[in-house]
Amino acid sequence: MSSPLIDRLTEPLGYPVLDAATLDAFLDHDSASVLFFSEDPANYPEANDVAVILPELMARFAGRARAAVIARAAEKELQPRFGFLQWPALVVCDRHRCRGSIARVSRLGPLQVGPQSAGAEPGPICYGRGGVEPTVTDADLLLGYLSADNY
Numbered sequence: 001m002s003s004p005l006i007d008r009l010t011e012p013l014g015y016p017v018l019d020a021a022t023l024d025a026f027l028d029h030d031s032a033s034v035l036f037f038s039e040d041p042a043n044y045p046e047a048n049d050v051a052v053i054l055p056e057l058m059a060r061f062a063g064r065a066r067a068a069v070i071a072r073a074a075e076k077e078l079q080p081r082f083g084f085l086q087w088p089a090l091v092v093c094d095r096h097r098c099r100g101s102i103a104r105v106s107r108l109g110p111l112q113v114g115p116q117s118a119g120a121e122p123g124p125i126c127y128g129r130g131g132v133e134p135t136v137t138d139a140d141l142l143l144g145y146l147s148a149d150n151y
Contacts, residue, residue, distance in 0.1 A: 002072070003041040005051040009069050013055060019074035027093055032065035032132045034058070037075050039087035047088040054090065057134055061125055065092075065132065092133050 009015040018026050018035070027033055036054055038047035058067045070078055082091045124137040 003048055003051070005048045006038050006041060006069070009036070009051055009054065009067075016068045017071050018068045019071045020077055023070075023074075023078065026066075026068055029066070031094055032061075033093045034065055034067040035082070035091040035093065036067065036069045037079065037082075037084070037087065037089040037091065038069070038072070039075060040072070044087045050088045050090060057138075060138070061134075064125065090134075094132055 010017050015036075016022070016026060023035075034054070034057070036050065038044070038051070041047040054067060058065065082089075084091060124135040125131045125133070126138050
């Protein structure tokens with residue numbers, strides 16, 4: 001099963017749908033990529049929340065990262081390659097190196113962040129020093145809590 005919110009990512013927003021045969025070519029293209037593993041939204045309704053948040057994140061970081069949706073039929077096959085344990089997942093990659101699954105919406109509560117940190121170097125994506133994982137600072141900037149003039 002899919003959902004209208006997840007389907008919206010591929011049509012009309014145009015995010016590619018990847019499987020095992022097309023993933024490597026996608027990762028070769030850009031240095032920073034975000035992969036959306038949704039699983040079945042009937043079992044993981046949080047996937048709909050991620051489908052709403054993802055375009056907002058990608059708009060903020062336009063030109064520095066590209067997003068794709070992993071085909072439902074390929075998710076279980078590709079999951080071990082990236083090592084995440086919870087669904088849904090956003091996985092950040094630098095070419096073929098996984099930078100980790102970073103933030104998730106928990107079935108038991110709000111967005112969870114960490115335990116990893118971007119640290120001061122390279123720092124959040126908004127610093128423009130090579131960070132590729134969305135951080136709380138990036139979200140604060142995106143939401144307007146911080147002034148874009150400072151970044």
